[in-house]
Amino acid sequence: MSMTPCLRVRAAWHYADSNRDYIGQSTISFTFLCRSMKRVFYLFAVILATVFVATAQDRTITGTVTDRDGTALSGAVIQVKGTKTGTFSRNNGTYSIKAADGATLVFKLVGKKAREVSVGENNVINIVLENDDARQSEVVVTAIGLERSKKSLGYSTQELGGDQIVASRESNVVNSLASRVAGVQVNNSTGVPGASSYIRIRGSSSLTGDNQPLFVVDGIPIDNSQVASEGTTGSVAYSNRAMDIDPNSVESMTVLKGPAATALYGIRAAGGAIIITTKKGRASDGKVNISVDGSWAFDEVNKLPELQSKWSQGAGGRYAFSSGASRAWGALIDTLRFDGNSAYKWDRRGAIVGQSNPAAKQDQPVTAVNPADAFFRTGLTQNQTVTMSGGSQAATYLVSFSNLNSDGVVPNSSWAKKNLKVSSSSSVAKNVTASANINYVNSGGRRIQQGSNVSGVMLSLLRTPPTFDNANGYGQDAVTTPEAYRFPDGTQRTYRAGVGYDNPFWTVNENVFTDEVNRLFGNAQVDWSIT
Incomplete structure (x- = not known):
């Protein structure tokens, strides 16, 4: 039996202060079924008491925020720490905020x-904020390699530290910028x-030109182009020359x-510029500091397109090879079915025939083959630096x-890089310092079509149709078994x-493109401090 609501109760509080930044309001609404008016009034009294007690726990805290000079x-x-109130x-x-006794205010x-600051008995809390010297003294490297206070620059910059670059574990220093610098893709x-x-x-600054930024290493612009030789093995992935920079030697970007x-750099930097400062020696009272770093990473193909596994090679419902x-x-x-003919050269199991064919081996049914299952490998990248x-x-x-070796998920694909860096600095006279950096890089590998x-x-x-096995039954051993593909x-x-x-x-064994690059780059400079 249904009952008609005979009473609706609404309890509300409202606070307004012209000196505050906001006005708070909360409303609680209840609907009662009329069985006993006495119970309704008791419950109403409890609700009001709860609302008033909860409201009374918060009080208004005011004060002034200044620096140490009183400004x-x-x-x-x-x-209010741990809440969304602010x-x-x-x-x-001046400020004003509502907070409960014992709450912590964060400025x-x-x-x-x-x-x-913890909220105590006082309703007035004046705060003095000290300068953060670490942030105010933050410096960046400018276009000509000089260090300047970040706040004194008249243009937008963003810096990535060497520790962040090494932690990315990327062999290509360009990839270490991904998802770490705003506006960089x-x-x-x-x-x-x-x-x-x-x-x-x-974004793009040119419709037809190169939209990549200019790379500057220790004040010297470097070439970041791709060198390609077109031909029968031209469709491979080449390296951009920024890969020659050892991420472990980078101090900041x-x-x-x-x-x-x-x-600062002219039309070459129409797409922006990336200023790279490499690590240099530091005074250590004659002590020799030696550090060793190593990393190992495994790569696997995590997703492939789904392929149909129901229909054979051919068309119109008929198998054809x-x-x-x-x-x-x-x-x-x-x-x-397979016919078991060992003389059939296209498949070790014989030719494919219909199940009603007299030559069909009923105990050798044809099953769908996923061509990727026997092809891809687990890749390994290892890097050691001294x-x-x-x-x-x-x-x-x-x-x-540093020595980097990388074997890819595609069989026989590999790439290696060796970096040697020598840096020195010497005070040759009062206020005069001479320094030099030399980088030698040897890189290259086997590139697959x-x-x-x-x-x-x-x-x-x-x-490849699901009825043809590229591996010819050899599985992952096919890459080292010529009978599988030749x-x-x-x-x-x-x-x-x-x-x-x-x-x-066949492609990963017979149609491989190999390359080797030797590169030497560096700089020498003399700094004279006029004081």
């Missing part, structure tokens, strides 16, 4: 040290070792954005050597009877 600070954030100080430094302002060209990365700052980079059979909409795979540094107040030095060409491994894998006469074994797209195991 009012506006825009300081005042927040406010700001006004132009005259923050950019360039000042944060303070926390980094795209990898592919997932194989040694592949280039494309970097862009604040400063990103210059907007017109400032163009004004020939140079012209490029489609995979033939017979249902579960209606096919650094020796030291010196005195008169002269310092640093010598570092990619993209939309007949040798592109991914295209070959995706086009006939004795030197021709290759493919799903279209030797024509069409290359067998991916």
Whole structure:
């Protein structure tokens, strides 16, 4: 039996103060079914008492925020710790906030040290914020390699420290900027070792030109282009030359954005500039400092396109294997069998026939093959670095050597890099210091065909029908078993009877592009301090 509501009760509190930054209001609404008016009034009294007690626990705290010289600070954030309640100080430094007894107020302002104060008996809390010397003395490296206070610059910069770069564990120093610097977009060209990365700052500045920023290492602009030789093995992932920079030797990276980079470096920096400062020796009272660093990383393919596994090679519901059979909409795979003919060269299990064919081996059903299962590997990247540094107040030095080796998820793909850096600095006269940096890089590897060409491994894998096994039953051993992809006469074994797209195991063994780059770059300078 339903009952009609006979009483609705609303309990509310409202607070308003012209000196506060906000007005708070809360409303509690209840609906009662009329059984006993006595119970209703008892419950109403309890609700009102609870609301009044809860409201009475909070009180208004006011005060002024100033610096140590007594100057009012506006825009300081005042927040009740652990809650979302907060406010700001006004132009005259005053503030007002509601807080409970025992709560903690947190005062923050950019360039000042944060303070926390507990709410006690006093309703007035005046706060003095001290300067944060660490933030105010923050320096960045400018275009010509000089250190300047960040707040004194007239253009936008953002800096990434050496520890952050090393922690990214990227072999390409460009990739360490991804998701760490606002307005910077980094795209990898592919997932194989040694592949280039494309970097862009604040979008495109040219419709036809290169939109990548200029790289400057220790004050010297360096070439970040890709060197490619087109030909039958031209469709591989080349390296951008910023990869020659050893991430372990970087002290800091400063990103210059907007017109400032163009004004400092000209049209070459129309897409911005990345200023890289490398590590140098420090005075250590004659002691020699040696550090050793190593890292190991494993790579696996985490996602691949889904392929159909129901229909065989062919078309119109009929299985076909020939140079012209490029489609995979033939017979249902579960209606096919192998004939067991060992003389059939295209498959070790024999030719594929229908289950009603007299030559069909009923105990050898044809099953769908995923061409990627036997192809990709677990990649391994390892990097070791040894650094020796030291010196005195008169002269310092640093010598570092790093060795990186990377084996990719694509079989036989690899890339290696060796970096040798020598840096020294010496005081040759009063207020005159001479310094030099030399970097030698040896890099290169085995690059595998990619993209939309007949040798592109991914295209070959995706086009292989589920009734043709590129590995010829050898599984992952196919990459080291020539019988899997090559006939004795030197021709290759493919799903279209030797024509069409290359067998991916043939590509990674017979159509490999190798490269080796030796590069030497550095700088020498003399600094004269006029005092």
